[in-house]
Amino acid sequence: MAQTKPLMAKSSGTEHANAAIQSALRTFDAEGGGISALAAALQGPLGTAFAAAVELIREAKGRVIVTGLGKSGHVARKIAATFASTGTPAFFVHSAEASHGDLGMITADDVIVALSWSGEQPEMLNLITYATRFRIALIAMTADSDSTLSKAATVALTLPKAREACPHNLAPTTSSLMLLALGDALAIALLEGRGFSSVDFSVLHPGGKLGAMLKYARDLMHSGEAVPLKPLGTKMSDALVEMSSKGFGCVAIVDAGGHIVGIVTDGDLRRHMRPDLMTARVDDVMTSNPKTIGRDLLASEALEILNSSKITALIVTDARKPVGIVHLHDLLRAGVA
Template sequence: MKILDIGKRVLQEEKKALENLIEALDENFEKAVQLILDTKGKVIVTGMGKSGHIGNKIAATLASTGTPAFFLHPAEAIHGDLGMISREDIVLAISNSGETPELLAIIPTIKRWGNKIISITNNPKSSLAQESDIHLFLNVEKEACPLNLAPTSSSTATLALGDALAVALLEMRGFTAEDFAQFHPGGSLGKKLMKVKEIMHTGDKLPVISPDTPLKETVIIMSEKGFGAALVAEDNKLIGIITDGDLRRFIKAGGSIDKSYAKDAMTASPKTISEDRLVVEALELMERYNITVLPVVKNSSIAGLIHMHDILKSGVI
């Protein structure tokens, strides 16, 4: 058999497993989501072996999308880590067979404490399913492994079901990109969700001038502030911008720096951005119009200024 054929067969088997899972999804899924939404505690995810590895990922996904969660290893739980579970927590127990000894060993204590249990198994008649408050059925017919032994289709289905739970909870909570950014302050994800106000220059650092500022003085201010631009404003309302390029074009057209004013060389109604927009949006705007300086406004008033160098230093790109 060709290697490529094996790969395609495995993916087809796992695709079928996901299709079966979709068919099996019922009102228990809705009950599970609602139970988690209503709790004031955390979601404690637990499972052994491959189910444990998948459970670890599910816990991480839940935690990063607004649902407090962590993974508890059942073997460690038997030896004291059950103390990590508080009264208001919900336990999400994962076992393909539903008969994992280490998992079943901690269920009586959890039930005695009154914690609700949501289980994910491939056997609705299993011990774990029967002891749970809500059972989610995987409905996997066979593993992609030709021996039907190695967790493949079942682990894929479990992971997908965990994603479905996390996304349903995310949407029901109205979780936003801004919320996501709070949980991802580091790495590329957090940086892509960085807002303009986090990197913009403000206050005395800004090269703000009036339209009647002599152009010779404007050049000095532009040089001192170091942005290669000056913001032209009336009562702090932005009406124009002067960049190094504007000055060159003004002089080339016969203008005189000694006898002219800022209003004579400025570009009226320049491109701007709000301080609450994302830095990546500012970058897209600057690239589209081939500009390196972008005024930041709030209700038409000058709030700040960002330069392409600021975006490069932010690590967004």
């Protein structure tokens, strides 16, 4: 008679969850160690090479060609995208495809940034030869200063050795993160060095939520007759009609010169609720010196002011004269919030 196999005790869901969390913490610890080692290396010889790489890219007449293979290739593609989106023209060329015609994309005015942890990928040899033949600047990102790639480079960024998060020390994890971090550092150093502003950023990011956040108050504000306005001395009954008809929950109060001096909001009505409120003057109810913004304030900054001040609308002014109003709902519709 066949023997029955003993039943295996099933691990509880809690044990599985704890094991997964501990695994994640070990991964973060290993990868964090790699970033710490990279930061420490930047304060030594790597820092000198890093500064030289930034200067080489800054002075280039052409574009930055970022290349790599395998996991390094995926990281290289992201670095190229980061360069391009922060004002450094760049694109990705696959190291293997370069040998099959894509070398024609690279000109003598360009700078090549080649990623390879070992620096010995055979697929990169033709690209190295091409760079040497046409005297194209080559920046190597590798962990081996004696590698073929490193020795052929104009500037070699030698990353410190670090253990992969993979328990077998095989799967590119920590190393990929370090390459990505160094690429980001290059992009941001170039961004800051050329004074790349939020205005420049908005030109390159017109779509999606990021594009919405980079719109200006002037793009979202209501103007003209839509702006709720009343002069000093107005009865609260008239101010309330203006608030209700314009639908923003507030009315800006201006002096004889048209300059904003206060604002009456729904909150002011509640705070001053009394039998004679409708016959009172706005002067006695308004909040003086209200928060205002300029036409050229970014929508993301307007949202921050609304949230931090716990209000729902902002009057847009030009030389202290109201020219528009932006409501929280406008930001929501635009996709900012």
